[in-house]
Amino acid sequence: MIKNPQRSNLLSPETKWFSINHHINSILYIPLIIDDKVKYFLAFDAMNEKEEFSEEEIEILSFFGKELSKAAKIERMDDIIHDFKNPAIAVAGFAKRVKRLVESNEKEIDKERLFRNLDILIKETQRMQDMAMSLHVEAKEEIVDLTEVLLRRCQINEEVIREMELVNIKSEIRDIEKGLWVRCYPLYMERIFDNLLHNATNAIQTQGQRGKIVIRSYKELNRGVVEISNTGEISEFTRDMILKGESRGRGLQIIFRLVNLMNGKIELLVKDGFTTFKVSFSLVKRHR
Structure with a gap:
């Protein structure tokens, strides 16, 4: 929490000017931590007659920030689950093709087709793994x-x-x-x-x-x-x-x-x- 924002060395001149014009007495910053990194800040202003935030208010707003962080991660998870559908269907299709090739009664298996389908199968399963890992690992x-x-x-x-x-x-x-x-x-x-x-x-x-x-x-x-x-x-x-x-x-x-x-x-x-x-x-x- 920053008290007397007009005098703080942590704030930019623009923020100080904004706080003067809007009669802001103190600013409370709540970090939103996602995957062990601070991705965003929530900013709450104490204005006019309100001088600062009480310990109880800080606790409530901190809890709110934690719940938002959880919601952001769940939202990302829902996106990943949504995007699993097409590769999952394709993997099933290519797996069936490989099975048919292996079980065929032909004396010589078409190795080129077999390896091509296996290659796609491996790449798509690897991609699904990468999608799952992207919840925890930063993309490059x-x-x-x-x-x-x-x-x-x-x-x-x-x-x-x-x-x-x-x-x-x-x-x-x-x-x-x-x-x-x-x-x-x-x-x-x-x-x-x-x-x-x-x-x-x-x-x-x-x-x-x-x-x-x-x-x-x-x-x-x-x-x-x-x-x-x-x-x-x-x-x-x-x-x-x-x-x-x-x-x-x-x-x-x-x-x-x-x-x-x-x-x-x-x-x-x-x-x-x-x-x-x-x-x-x-x-x-x-x-x-």
Whole structure:
């Protein structure tokens, strides 16, 4: 707690000026600790006739801060559980393929197919482990090819479509440009694409008609761009709600949060019978 904030050496001139103009007599800072690190502070002001906070008030507000920290961790856990769905379905699908190959009556097993499926199976289970560990371990930035990440996630989404027997949905990859190097958290980028692809799949499934998902990636000025489109147009009202962050869908909330975290941009286009999410990130030079 800082008493007489106007005289404190711990506060900036702007904060001192603010405290004078708003008749603030003392400021109580409560740290929010997440994963053993102070991530945020809650600030409470004693104003006008109130000179400072009592011990009982400090105890209550500290308890409130601890509960907020717990809620933040639970929110992150809910996000991870949400994003487990697609890789879990894909893993089951690839595991079945491997089992069929091993149990086949053919004299010579197609080793290339077997190893390809095993490789994807190992990578996806490792990724699920990384997602679980991200609750406790800070993510690390890397330079990756945006298109390569996108194509891997498209492969997983196609397996999900196949596993769920969604025969009315087709994926189409167009205008792919490789070498779109961006600095990002790879796991977060994968989660963005997984959620966009899942939402596109779900949108077509909800319509109950045949439809397709169209994938594009390209360079636009100094940015790498990915477009994920699905058949069907949303209303202008729904579009505005989504862009304002007022959508109830957890997947969309995760997408917007992670795109903003990595200083990306997101646009939502509705035209020619398609709804398109366009995400872009600053390009960087790859150091060999």
